[in-house]
Amino acid sequence: MACSRTCSRILGLSLGTTALFAAAANTVLLFPNWDVTYLLRGLIGRHAMLGSGLWGGGLMVFTAATLISLMGWRYGCFSKSGPCRSMLTVLLSSGLALLGALICFITSGVALKDGPFCMFDVSSFNQTQAWKYGYPFKDLHTRNYLYDHSLWNSVCLEPFKAVVWHVCFFSALLCISLLQILLVVIHFISSFLGLFCSLCGK
Numbered sequence: 001m002a003c004s005r006t007c008s009r010i011l012g013l014s015l016g017t018t019a020l021f022a023a024a025a026n027t028v029l030l031f032p033n034w035d036v037t038y039l040l041r042g043l044i045g046r047h048a049m050l051g052s053g054l055w056g057g058g059l060m061v062f063t064a065a066t067l068i069s070l071m072g073w074r075y076g077c078f079s080k081s082g083p084c085r086s087m088l089t090v091l092l093s094s095g096l097a098l099l100g101a102l103i104c105f106i107t108s109g110v111a112l113k114d115g116p117f118c119m120f121d122v123s124s125f126n127q128t129q130a131w132k133y134g135y136p137f138k139d140l141h142t143r144n145y146l147y148d149h150s151l152w153n154s155v156c157l158e159p160f161k162a163v164v165w166h167v168c169f170f171s172a173l174l175c176i177s178l179l180q181i182l183l184v185v186i187h188f189i190s191s192f193l194g195l196f197c198s199l200c201g202k
Contacts, residue, residue, distance in 0.1 A: 008072030015065035026053025045117030052107035060100025101180035116166035118156035
């Protein structure tokens with residue numbers, strides 16, 4: 001059980017750190033090129049505004065990480081927890097972290113698929129030159145913007161480097177949430193084995 005507690009301490013700290021990174025990455029997405037005017041004008045994409053990195057991969061995972069750490073260090077009400085209580089805490093914390101990480105992972109994947117929210121030229125669709133805000137890559141079935149880097153600077157007119165900003169930070173959120181899912185699975189297996197071994201030892 002000592003090994004299980006040590007694992008809980010390490011995994012709790014690791015999950016807490018990833019939660020802070022997820023929250024930071026989502027926050028940065030609200031300020032393209034560090035410019036607050038897009039947020040004030042309501043010109044931020046729905047995936048960034050959803051804030052899954054803030055409340056999903058961030059707050060939910062951080063809350064679970066705190067529970068896991070407290071259980072590992074045996075603080076407060078966890079100082080004399082029995083096997084049933086420990087298993088219930090493991091299930092609750094793992095479930096909470098897994099749900100938050102999955103929400104963040106799915107949202108980031110959809111965001112990368114749809115592309116950035118930016119101003120683009122719609123003159124190709126009609127004879128008059130016009131610009132509008134939207135998702136220019138969402139209905140682009142012939143070419144995938146993620147692999148065709150020539151589209152990165154030619155389609156989105158504003159914000160500057162919108163595609164790079166979008167791809168970098170949503171890719172970061174995708175990787176962070178994937179790491180969180182992996183850590184949650186490790187925590188669950190470690191705790192379950194620790195509990196099983198302690199019961200067998202008795």
